[in-house]
Amino acid sequence: MTTDAPALQLIAAKHPRLRRSECLFTIFAWSMATWLLALWVLDHLLQVNQTRTHRALLLGALATIVAFVVIRRKYFLAIHKVSIGPDYLVLENQVAPHQIPFSSVDAALGIAGISLIDAGDVICWKKLVLLTKQGVYTIAIDSTQNSRCYQFLRRACPRAWGIPFRGKLEAPALPFEELDHGQLIESLKSIQSYYTWQMVRSLGLALSLTGTCVVVVTLAAHSTELSVQLLKGIMLLGAMVFIGLAYLVSVLKELRVLFQVMRARRQLARMTP
Known part of the structure; x- marks a missing residue:
């Protein structure tokens, strides 16, 4: 005699076709962004002399790596x-x-x-x-x-x-009287660890993007030829600055959450006998 498995209540789901289309769009967007950024750096900043074949192979390899990372995170590992x-x-x-x-x-x-x-x-x-x-x-x-x-x-x-x-x-x-205070504190530690890592990541990306832009602009100020090349990629540079500032805003939000978590930990510690 077999027993039926307990019924599950569906809370949320993404349609398979929508998942595939979003994944393909994300792969295309990130691969193209990687291709264009690498091409601009090679041609206008580093001014590397390469044949078209070597350049295409290098850019294709970078775009392929990015595509594999995106498809792994956005399609295979993402909860749908x-x-x-x-x-x-x-x-x-x-x-x-x-x-x-x-x-x-x-x-x-x-x-x-x-x-x-x-x-x-x-x-x-x-x-x-x-x-x-x-x-x-x-x-x-x-x-x-x-x-x-x-x-x-x-x-x-x-x-x-x-x-x-x-x-x-x-x-x-x-x-709180019905809960294990020690377990609550451990849960807060997990939240603190997660947001600390997110803050470090956001800060690193923000400094990397804005720092790169500052270095490029500083070098361009001392080189007429580099200034001309910089103007060709001014939109890309502006996008990097915008994304860097967005990450800085994210750092402030994550820092605010960390302060809330640390305050809750102190309050629980005082309540724990």
């Missing part, structure tokens, strides 16, 4: 379906489903991003990150479904902390 069972989550990607008990979820973190496609605000709910005992999982379906997932998870995982994409720390749904 979220379901809820009696006492666990089921997160599905292209590789394998992951079953996560509610009790192992430490936090649900909303990550903001810029979208010119989704209706509503330009700043939208880009993705939802789950910190669990098993690891870190990223859900990136769309702004509306990411928000709905967050609300479901807040109800289904009452012991977990929450941070919506606006960046304000939300305490677990259960009263």
Whole structure:
């Protein structure tokens, strides 16, 4: 005699065709950006003398590496379906489903991003990150479904902390008297580690992009020939500055969240006997 598996409630899912089209568009965009940036650096900054064949092979290799990285993250590893069972989550990607008990979820973190496609605000709910005992999982379906997932998870995982994409720390749904304070502090440590890494990453990217632009402009100021070459790539340089400033804004948001987490840790430490 066999027993039926418990029914799962579907919370959010991305249509397979939409996933494939978005992945192909992202691969194309990143590969083209890599190709154009490398071409501009070789021709106008480094002024490397290479045959067309060697140049095409080098640029093609760089674009291919970027394409493989993008397809791995955006298609194979990204969570595209979220379901809820009696006492666990089921997160599905292209590789394998992951079953996560509610009790192992430490936090649900909303990550903001810029979208010119989704209706509503330009700043939208880009993705939802789950910190669990098993690891870190990223859900990136769309702004509306990411928000709905967050609300479901807040109800289904009452012991977990929450941070919506606006960046304000939300305490677990259960009263603190019913929770293990030691476990709550460990969960806050996980959140702090995640945001510390994100802040270091954002700061590194911001300094790299803006620093590169400053160096190029400084060199161009002392070289007439380089100034002419710089004007040919002024739009690319402007895009690098814009992205660098966006990462600096992200650093400020992540720093604000870190202060909230550290304050919550101190308060819990005082409450723990």
